Amino acid sequence: MAEHGDNPEKERVLAAILSAFTRAGMRRTRQRSRIAQALARLARKGATFSTEDLWLNLRREDATMGRATVYRAVDLLLEAGVLDRVVLPDGSSTHRVCGGAHHHHVTCTGCNRTVSIDACLPGEVLAAVSRTTEFVIDGHALELYGRCPSCRSMGTDAGV
Amino acid sequence: MAEHGDNPEKERVLAAILSAFTRAGMRRTRQRSRIAQALARLARKGATFSTEDLWLNLRREDATMGRATVYRAVDLLLEAGVLDRVVLPDGSSTHRVCGGAHHHHVTCTGCNRTVSIDACLPGEVLAAVSRTTEFVIDGHALELYGRCPSCRSMGTDAGV
DNA sequence: TTTAGTGCAAAGGCTTTGCACACCG
DNA sequence: CGGTGTGCAAAGCCTTTGCACTAAA
DSSP: OOOOOOOOHHHHHHHHHHHHHHHHTOOOOOHHHHHHHHHHHHHHHHHHOOOOHHHHHHHHHHHOHHHHHHHHHHHHHTTTTTTEEEEESSSEEEEEEOOOOEEEHHHHHHHHBBEOOOOOOOOHHHHHHHHOOOOOEEEEEEEEEEEHHHHHHTTTTTOO | OOOOOOOOHHHHHHHHHHHHHTTTTTOOHHHHHHHHHHHHHHHTTTTOOOOHHHHHHHHHTTOOOOOHHHHHHHHHHHHTTTTEEEETTTTTTEEEEOOSSSSSEEEETTTOOOEEEEEOOOOOHHHHHEEEEEEEEHHHHHEEEOOOEEEHHHHTTTOO
16 A cells, blocks of 8 residues: 555666666576566565565566576676565565665565665674674674554554 | 583583473473584584584484484474574574573674674664654564684684 | 577475374373 | 374475577677
C-alpha cells in the first residue's frame, strides 16, 4: 500500500544498473535488461531477495531465462556495488539494490521490506572496542530489525 | 599461540552446555557429551565454526558420529542460547559458543577468531532511526571485523 | 566474424528427512 | 520397558560448472 508511481526513481535505478553492466565492459543482452528491470522494481519496493527467488520470478515472464544467467548477473552486480548483502534475523543472507556510500538497513520482520539509513556506529564505540580488544577494526556490518508502519497497522501478521 | 591452560573456564563452558541439554529435558548421550567437549574446546579458542566442520572434526575421533546428530544438536543449542550466529564478511553464517546476555563480536579477518564485546549501538542512534523511518526497532545484529594482534604481527597474511 | 553470454543439465556443498535400530532413564 | 536419540542413506535446496549454441559488437 501507499505505492504511487515514482517512476523517475525507478528509471534512475534502471539506468544505474544498465550502466553498471556497460561500465564493467559487459554486453547489454536481452536477459540482462530483464534482470535490470526486475531489480528496478525490487528497488522501488525496497524488497530484499534471494537470487533463487529472482530467477523464479524472471522465469515466470520468460520461461527460457537460465538460472545460471541470473546467478552470474547477481554476482557481477554485487561486485559492482549495485547490490548489497542483507542478513536476515535467521542468519540467511539476501540481496538488495543499493548503490551509494556506506550505510545500513532496517528490515521489517513482517514483510522483509528494507530501508536504508544513515545511522552508524559512533566512532567512540569503535575506539573503545579497539582499545579493549587490541584489534584494529576495519569494517563492520550492522542490521536493524523492526516492524514497519504498515505491518504494524495490520496487526501481528506478516505482510508479504 | 599464547594458549595456556585455563581449564576452569573450559570446565565451566562444558558444564553450561551439558546443563543446557538437561534443562531442555534432553537425554545425556555419549554423542552429546562429545559434542559438548568439542564446543568447550572451540569456546576456549574463541573460534567460529560451521556445523559441517564440527561434524568433520568429531568424526575424526569417532568415525560413527552421525552427521544428522551434530546438525540436530547445533540447532538445539542455538535455540537454547548456548550458541550464537556469527556472520562473516562474505555473508556466510557460522556459529560460536556464547551463552550470556546481549553482546556482539569482533572477528579477525585473518584467523576467524572472535572476541565478545560489550559495545553496542547507543540508544540515541536507535531512537533516531526509529524517528526517521517510523519503524519500531526491536532487534539488531552487529558484527565488527578487524585484525587481531597476532595476525597483525604475522604480517598481512592469514593465520589459520 | 569474434568471442562474451546463454541455457541446459549435471555436479557439488550443505542441510534436512525417513526409518529401523540403539540405548537412556 | 517406552520413547528419545542415533546412524545411515536418500532427498532437497541453493549454487556452481562444463559445454555446445546464440547473438552482441
